[in-house]
Amino acid sequence: MPHDVEKHSHSLLPSDPELKVKALETALVKRGLIDPAALDEIIDTYQNKIGPKNGATIIAKALLDKNFKKALIDDPMQILEKHGFLGRQGEHIKVVENTPEIHNIVVCTLCSCYPWPLLGIPPTWYKSDEYRSRVVREPRKCLSEFGVTLPKNTKVRVWDSTAEIRYLVLPILPDRYKDFDEEQLSEIISRDAMIGTALIGDPS
Amino acid sequence: MSRVHDMGGRFGDGAIQPASINDKTFKEKWHSRALAVTLATGSLRQWNLDMSRHARECLPPKDYCAFSYYDKWISALANLLVNKGVISADEFLDPIRKTHPLSSRKLLAADVAGVLSKGAPTSRSVVDPPKFLVGHRVKTRRAVNKFISGGHTRLPKYVEKCEGKIEICHGAHVFPDTHAHNLGEQPEHLYTVSFLASELWESPENPSDTLCVDIWESYLEPVNVP
Secondary structure, eight states: OOOGGGOOGGGGSOSSHHHHHHHHHHHHHHTTSOOHHHHHHHHHIIIIISSHHHHHHHHHHHHHOHHHHHHHHHOHHHHHHHHTOOOTTOSEEEEEEOOSSEEEEEEOSSSOOOOHHHHOSOOGGGGSHHHHHHTTTOHHHHHHHTTOOOOTTOEEEEEEOOSSEEEEEEOOOOGGGTTOOHHHHHHHOOHHHHHTSSOTTOOO | OOOTTOOTTOSOOOOOOOOOTTOOSSSSHHHHHHHHHHHHHHTTOSSOHHHHHHHHHTSOHHHHHHSOHHHHHHHHHHHHHHHTTSSOTHHHHSOOOOOOGGGGGOOOGGGHHHHHHHOOOOEEOOSSOOSOOTTOEEEEOOSSOSSSTTOOOOSOGGGTTOEEEEEEEEEEEOOHHHHTTTSOOOOEEEEEEEEEHHHHOSSOSSTTOEEEEEEEGGGEEEOOOO
16 A cells, blocks of 8 residues: 655755755745744754753652652643643653662664654754663663763663653662752752663753 | 564674764764754754654665764754744745744743753653562563554564563653654563573574663563463
C-alpha cells in the first residue's frame, strides 16, 4: 500500500532552513492558517515560562519530604496538576528514582520525546544522533562524555520513551547538600540531572 | 526493514557534545519559528502526533541525516501540508492571499496558553483486561507496521525478537501503528518492558544493566517459563 507521506514536496522549498521556515510561514499567514502573534506567544512560553525550573521545584520537594516523594512516585499526575505543570508532552509522567544500586537515564531513540512541562524544550545533545544511538548500548561511555562516573556496583537502567509516557529522573541528594532548603536545592538540580546524564551538584 | 530514524544501538556515531550553561533554548531565531509554526498548524486538526512523527521519519535518509533538527521539522511539515491537501507546493514560493476554509481553526494568541497546558492525553478505556501482568516474561515480535508496508511503528529495531519482563502496566493507549495511517486509535494496553543488556547487545558494558522500553500489547507474545 502506498503512503501519502512519501511525496517529498519539501525539496521545492529554499534549501537554507531559515528561508525554508520563512517561506512556509508566509504562505500560511497569507491563507489565514496561522497567526504571527500566536507564534510569538508559543515561543515566549518555551523561551521564558516553561523550563527545568519546573522540574527542579518538584524534585527539590521530593528530596526533602519522604511523603511527597512517595506520592510523586505513586501518582505524579495529581501533584503536577496541583503545581500547574501539566501540558503538551507531559500528559503521562513517570518519576524514576536513582538509588545506590540503580542509575536511571532517559532517551528517545526514535525521535526526541521529552517531558516539556517539567524540563522545557530538549537540548540539542538530547536530540542528536550520537546520544540517541549510543546511550542504549554504551551508557557508561556516554556518561563519561558528560563527566559522570558511577560507582562500580551501580547498574544502569535506560528508559527509551517510545510511547507517550514521559520520564523524569529523581537524582540522589549528595550528603554535602543535606542542609540545603528547598529553594537552595532547586538551584542546584540541573536539567541534565533530571535526564540522568548528570549528578546533583555537577557543574552542568 | 527499518527506517533511518530507528537508530538505537547503531554503531559509528561520535562523541556527544554536552550543552554549555550559556546555551539558549533556541540557538537560532528560525529554530523557534519552526517549532511555533509546527505547533500552531496542529490546531488545523488535519493530522495527529503520530502522523507528524511519521512525516519526519519518511524524509529521505539522505535528507534526514543532513538536516538539522528543526530543518527536519519544517520539511516534514511542508510535506504534511501538501499531502493532506491543505496548501499546494506552488504556494511555498508564490503565496496566495486568499482566506483558507480552515482559517476558522487558526490558533489565536489568546488560546495558546490553554492549548499548550491542556495537551492531548493518549490513555483510553478499553473493555479487555491486560494480557500480561507485572513480572510476566514476554518476547517482542518483529519491529514492523503490520498494516502498512514501511508504515509507522514504535517498536525499535534493537529490541525486536528479544525477551524481557513486564515492569509496569500503563493501561490502554492509542496505537500509533494505526493512528499514524488514518486507521483509527485502536487503543491497546501499553507496558514498560525491561530487557537485560546481555539480551540485547553482543558485548554490553555490564550484562546486568537494563533497558526499559514502552511496548504495546500486540508487539508482544508470551514466553512460557519451563
